[in-house]
Structure formats: C-alpha cells, structure tokens
Amino acid sequence: MSTSDEFKTPVIVVKGAACSTCLNISPKLNRCKACKRAFYCSAECQRKDWKNRHRKLCPVLSVINAVTITTSHRTWIEYRDQIKSEKSPIAMLRVLYPQRSHNDERIVGYQPHCVECHRNTFELKEDEKLTICDDCKLVHHCTACNTSVAMHEAECPKLKEVFVAEAFAIQHYLETGETTVQMPTQKPRQIYIPLSTAESWYDYFTKISDKTMVTGLLSHDLKPLAGNKEMASALRASTERSSIMLTIIAALEAIFRERLATVTSLNLHLIGADSVELEALMLFEEILHLLPALKILDCSFVGLDLPKPIGTEEKLILDCCNDCARAGRTRSIYLFKGAYHDFIETDRYSNPDLAIALQTGHAESEKEAWTPTIKYLTNEADHGTLFTTWNEKEMRDEVQVLQTLGAKFLIEGQKNKWRGMRPMLEMMEEKENDIYYAQYYWYVIAGKSS
Structure with a gap:
C-alpha cells in the first residue's frame, strides 16, 4: 500500500564514509568535484550514479553551494539556523528541484562540516580540508581547528553506535533488498503476558x-x-x-x-x-x-x-x-x-x-x-x-x-x-x-x- 518505503540514504554515506552508489564503506573515497557532496569508491560507481540520478541533482547542489556559502566561523546554533531558515539549502533544494526525494534533502541536511567552526568543504580555504573521525565516521574537523578532535572524544563512543547500526542496515539491505528488519512473534501467544x-x-x-x-x-x-x-x-x-x-x-x-x-x-x-x-x-x-x-x-x-x-x-x-x-x-x-x-x-x-x-x-x-x-x-x-x-x-x-x-x-x-x-x-x-x-x-x- 506504500510506495515510499525506500532505503534511506545512511548518514555515513552523506558524511563521506561510504560510497553513494554501492554503499561500500571505505576510508578512501573520491568526492564529486562539482557539488562536493557525493562520494564514490570507483570511477564506475561515479558514472553509474551520474547516469541514474546525480546528473540532475549535481547542478542544483552546485548552485546552492554558491549561493549559501559562508566562509566565517560560526556556532552550531548559527549554523543550524542557517540550514533551517527560509533561504536555507534545504528550502532552495525544494524550489530548484521539485522532483527531489527525501534522500536528496538528507544530502543537504546532514552535509559534512567541521565540528568546531561549522564550515563545510566548499567554505574552507584552499589549504584547508575536512578530516572524518576514524571511529564514528560521522564527525569531521578541519585542519584550521586544532581543538575540535579533543572536543569530539566524549561523544564519539555513542556516535560509533550509530555507525554500527547504519553499517548493519547497509549490509542487510544489500543482502536482502529489505529496508527494515522485522522480527515479530511467529505464532500467537496462548497466554496473555502483560x-x-x-x-x-x-x-x-x-x-x-x-x-x-x-x-x-x-x-x-x-x-x-x-x-x-x-x-x-x-x-x-x-x-x-x-x-x-x-x-x-x-x-x-x-x-x-x-x-x-x-x-x-x-x-x-x-x-x-x-x-x-x-x-x-x-x-x-x-x-x-x-x-x-x-x-x-x-x-x-x-x-x-x-x-x-x-x-x-x-x-x-x-x-x-x-x-x-x-x-x-x-x-x-x-x-x-x-x-x-x-x-x-x-x-x-x-x-x-x-x-x-x-x-x-x-x-x-x-x-x-x-x-x-x-x-x-x-x-x-x-x-x-x-x-x-x-x-x-x-x-x-x-x-x-x-x-x-x-x-x-x-x-x-x-x-x-x-x-x-x-x-x-x-x-x-x-x-x-x-x-x-x-x-x-x-x-x-x-x-x-x-
């Protein structure tokens, strides 16, 4: 009865820890040079994604990047308010790309950014880059912010649980084609147990x-x-x-x-x-x-x-x-x-x-x-x-x-x-x-x- 039970793009894909096409988790992924928001483990995966979806989405994301760029450092609340505002990247995506999916919005909402200065890839200077946490694969720090790694240590173990859950979801989806795991009782209970x-x-x-x-x-x-x-x-x-x-x-x-x-x-x-x-x-x-x-x-x-x-x-x-x-x-x-x-x-x-x-x-x-x-x-x-x-x-x-x-x-x-x-x-x-x-x-x- 539902046509929207699609596999939600895992956050670790948006963050650059897994391939946007085959969902393979890898420490070495190539980023789309145009929009800088899609990651691939091989040229073959990049060509496949371009043919199937990215050729329509990429130009839109590139426009959004150019319009919403902010090179100054900002707090999380300032960054969040920008993403949620009426002129936010998500709002622009909805206007510029009416055929978008929920997964397309996730690409913008969960975009990689430095946990300290809250700049993303296309807002960094040429000699700066984002580095992803090796453990949780969810948090980044930029080379200009020396304290961000230490700031992340306390929250990393809990975020690693998110990574483990997403890695399992990817494995389950690739093996079965099912977007969720369901484990109901196989037979009705004979006695009611509150x-x-x-x-x-x-x-x-x-x-x-x-x-x-x-x-x-x-x-x-x-x-x-x-x-x-x-x-x-x-x-x-x-x-x-x-x-x-x-x-x-x-x-x-x-x-x-x-x-x-x-x-x-x-x-x-x-x-x-x-x-x-x-x-x-x-x-x-x-x-x-x-x-x-x-x-x-x-x-x-x-x-x-x-x-x-x-x-x-x-x-x-x-x-x-x-x-x-x-x-x-x-x-x-x-x-x-x-x-x-x-x-x-x-x-x-x-x-x-x-x-x-x-x-x-x-x-x-x-x-x-x-x-x-x-x-x-x-x-x-x-x-x-x-x-x-x-x-x-x-x-x-x-x-x-x-x-x-x-x-x-x-x-x-x-x-x-x-x-x-x-x-x-x-x-x-x-x-x-x-x-x-x-x-x-x-x-x-x-x-x-x-």
Whole structure:
C-alpha cells in the first residue's frame, strides 16, 4: 500500500564514509568535484550514479553551494539556523528541484562540516580540508581547528553506535533488498503476558515473544555479550518498527488494565498517519499475537499525507497468518486522507478504543492545522490518546500545549520503555550530534469521561 518505503540514504554515506552508489564503506573515497557532496569508491560507481540520478541533482547542489556559502566561523546554533531558515539549502533544494526525494534533502541536511567552526568543504580555504573521525565516521574537523578532535572524544563512543547500526542496515539491505528488519512473534501467544511485567526489550524477546535463542547472549539493552554482534544489531534494528506495536499495547494496558486480557475487539485510530505507519502495516498483527483473546482488530489511518484509497472507500480486510485465520481472527484498515477533526464528521467514524499520534510534532510544525484536532482530543474525545515524540524537547512542548488546554494525563510525559533501540543521528536539533530513537518519549491523555 506504500510506495515510499525506500532505503534511506545512511548518514555515513552523506558524511563521506561510504560510497553513494554501492554503499561500500571505505576510508578512501573520491568526492564529486562539482557539488562536493557525493562520494564514490570507483570511477564506475561515479558514472553509474551520474547516469541514474546525480546528473540532475549535481547542478542544483552546485548552485546552492554558491549561493549559501559562508566562509566565517560560526556556532552550531548559527549554523543550524542557517540550514533551517527560509533561504536555507534545504528550502532552495525544494524550489530548484521539485522532483527531489527525501534522500536528496538528507544530502543537504546532514552535509559534512567541521565540528568546531561549522564550515563545510566548499567554505574552507584552499589549504584547508575536512578530516572524518576514524571511529564514528560521522564527525569531521578541519585542519584550521586544532581543538575540535579533543572536543569530539566524549561523544564519539555513542556516535560509533550509530555507525554500527547504519553499517548493519547497509549490509542487510544489500543482502536482502529489505529496508527494515522485522522480527515479530511467529505464532500467537496462548497466554496473555502483560508488557508491564517485562523490564526491557530483552525481557520481551525472551519471555513474551519467541526469541528465546538470544537468552544469555545479549544484555538488557540488546548489546552483545561475548560476540554476537550481528544478532544484537539485528534485534536492535527490528525494534525501530516493533516499538510502534509495543507502545500501543502499553497504552492499552494503561487504559484497560487487567480487562485487556479479555478484550475481543479493538478499534484503533492512527492520527497524522503517513508512510511510516503504512510501512509498518503488516506488523500490526503482532497486537493479535500478543493479546490471545482478541478476535477483531480494526485500524483507521487518518492523515493528510496518506495516499487516496485505490478502487474503494470501504475498509480493506487484510490477511492474517494461518494460526490467526484458523482462530477466526480478522484485521482491517480504513484510509482517510485528511485531518482527524474532519474524519470525525464522516459516516466512517466510530469511537475508538485508543487514538494514536506518533511523532507528529504537533507543537512545532503546522500548529494551526493541528489545533482543531488537538482541542478535540483534549476536550471532546471520549477515548484516550497516545502521543510519541522524537525527543524530550518535543515532548515537553507538546505536553505544555495540552496542559494549557486542560488535558488529563493517564501517563505523564516520559522516556518510553518501548522506544526503538536503534540509535539515529539528529539532523538539526539544539544540541549538535544528538541521538534519537523511534518513539523515544511518550504520554497518554484521557478522554472526557475517563
């Protein structure tokens, strides 16, 4: 149902640690002499990329480089504000290259720059150059800034975890063609085991799911013990998508409490849904697998960025695994392209057991468009709503908005135990080289009758 499940260009490719074409990680890569933003391990890879994509993108990037060049030293905040401004490289790319992809924007947003003076390659003097960190492959320092190497030492180990995760993602993609790793339970559970009894993802995999083979081989934060690095990377990668399902179940446990063990039907509304939720669609059967009494799972995906339903405006019945089918379980999805406050006025609306708003950023971007929906969820909705955010600041901003509207919280804003365990590099946050995780923070507000 989704056409946007493309492999995201790894940050280490943008930073110049891996080839832009074959994704080969190499200490020696040649840079495109024109735009200075693409890296290649061979002339063959450069020719291939030029033919397939770069010949259209390169001239645009070269124009952007010439217009946005700033040779003076600047702080991270000054650099970030320039990248995020109305005249930023990303804004120019959107105007000059309408057929751009999300990956093209990553090339600009994650561009290599000195961690101290925040100049990039085309802003350095002729006798200066950027050098990439040998360990994390994510941070650069220029030859004019002598203290930047020491400044980076403290953050390097954490950033190296990002490199390890990206290197595994590249290997997995090249070997399988799959953009994500998915490790749901293979068979439905016969007995309901509350997620609240698990202290970590390790507990989930070994005590609730069916990955007992990892017992004793990984730590509770899914790091390898005595080897097993690939196993650890695979499980950590799988949590990026699975965190959606487990966070939803954790919210349902907070609402239904012990009654969840006997619930036979669930109606879930995903608000602000887009390609991320659609790409995780098949994993929603994990909810059926972990709640043995559940027979019917109906999901409505509501969002402005959803594709229009093809051929029908009715709900679509999705396949279940053989075990669920034999047990008479069903699951369905309905797509509504639009805002949630418009969806509630349609004949297709029915009161959900839980509404879910994943990493919407409703307090930061398009606040006016979100306001009617947020007011409805706070003051009129007769159901609970789960929210997740990318980081703590985003969570605090959203909680403040909801508190102002008088929201009652079932779960206060906090770090989510079921956040994804794959570390990713923030692009443009207040702290340089900050790390984030999928569904990093969460909170749940109650409905008006709760």
